[in-house]
Amino acid sequence: MLQNIRVVLVNTSHPGNIGGAARAMKNMGLSRLVLVDPLTFPHHEADARASGANDVLAGAKVVATLEEALVGCTLVVGTSARDRRIPWPLLDPRECGAKVIEQAGEGAEIALVFGREHSGLTNEELQRCHYHVHIPSNPEFSSLNLGAAVQVLAYEVRMAWLALQGQPTKQAKVEVASARSAELATMDEMERFYGHLEQALVDIGFLDPDKPKHLMSRLRRLYGRSEVNRSEISILRGILTETQKAARGEVHKRKDQ
Numbered sequence: 001m002l003q004n005i006r007v008v009l010v011n012t013s014h015p016g017n018i019g020g021a022a023r024a025m026k027n028m029g030l031s032r033l034v035l036v037d038p039l040t041f042p043h044h045e046a047d048a049r050a051s052g053a054n055d056v057l058a059g060a061k062v063v064a065t066l067e068e069a070l071v072g073c074t075l076v077v078g079t080s081a082r083d084r085r086i087p088w089p090l091l092d093p094r095e096c097g098a099k100v101i102e103q104a105g106e107g108a109e110i111a112l113v114f115g116r117e118h119s120g121l122t123n124e125e126l127q128r129c130h131y132h133v134h135i136p137s138n139p140e141f142s143s144l145n146l147g148a149a150v151q152v153l154a155y156e157v158r159m160a161w162l163a164l165q166g167q168p169t170k171q172a173k174v175e176v177a178s179a180r181s182a183e184l185a186t187m188d189e190m191e192r193f194y195g196h197l198e199q200a201l202v203d204i205g206f207l208d209p210d211k212p213k214h215l216m217s218r219l220r221r222l223y224g225r226s227e228v229n230r231s232e233i234s235i236l237r238g239i240l241t242e243t244q245k246a247a248r249g250e251v252h253k254r255k256d257q
């Protein structure tokens with residue numbers, strides 16, 4: 001699906017920005033780069049800035065006109081650093097990611113078009129686009145570096161794509177070995193904990209068994225909200241055991257004493 005998406009850079013002057021865009025694309029899983037009449041390409045600065053994305057650069061298609069770059073596309077999104085005051089259908093970057101993925105999923109060919117470093121896209125070029133996207137930057141300093149603008153849009157495309165695949169957008173750091181301890185405590189484990197807690201509170205004189213009020217039900221409500229897992233329950237039980245020992249006057253010796 002991501003291969004249906006091409007990034008089109010129009011008349012780029014700095015080869016470094018082409019490399020930066022290639023890197024941003026590859027980081028987000030995009031691979032099709034189209035360069036419309038670049039000033040200098042290929043160039044060692046493009047290679048240097050691409051870091052490991054030289055394959056994207058090597059596969060870049062160089063064409064003479066925007067028209068050629070857009071052949072076959074049914075969705076073209078143009079980017080603009082400023083409000084050009086041409087009334088045009090607008091998307092924010094997030095909506096752009098969603099629309100691109102929705103249409104790519106249906107097999108559409110899609111282009112994200114980026115302009116010149118100094119002057120952006122012309123009005124004529126912008127009018128070849130179905131939608132315009134403006135990254136909502138600081139109005140007093142609205143223009144992003146070309147590679148950075150590619151990064152923002154490519155990131156939103158990736159987030160929308162991951163969501164569609166049902167793939168996680170957060171890295172699960174739970175190690176296999178500790179996965180079990182991260183499982184939620186079961187009802188019976190919680191009941192044993194509440195029994196232990198109640199006893200410890202009696203032992204330290206915080207809970208009067210003759211006038212329990214609603215203390216235990218309040219504490220159940222508190223822990224019930226907390227999605228306590230197995231390793232946390234064993235920490236809590238350990239604290240209770242030590243608290244009870246301290247209440248009995250058993251002085252706990254720290255290992256370093």
Ligand code: SAH
Nearest residue numbers: 079080081114115118120134135143144149
């Ligand atoms: N002076 C130009 C700046 C162009 S920046 C101008 O005012 O238009 C080069 C390219 O980066 C833009 O053509 C656009 O493709 C992209 N870009 C930079 N800032 C952007 C922003 N805030 N929103 C969307 N695209 C942006």
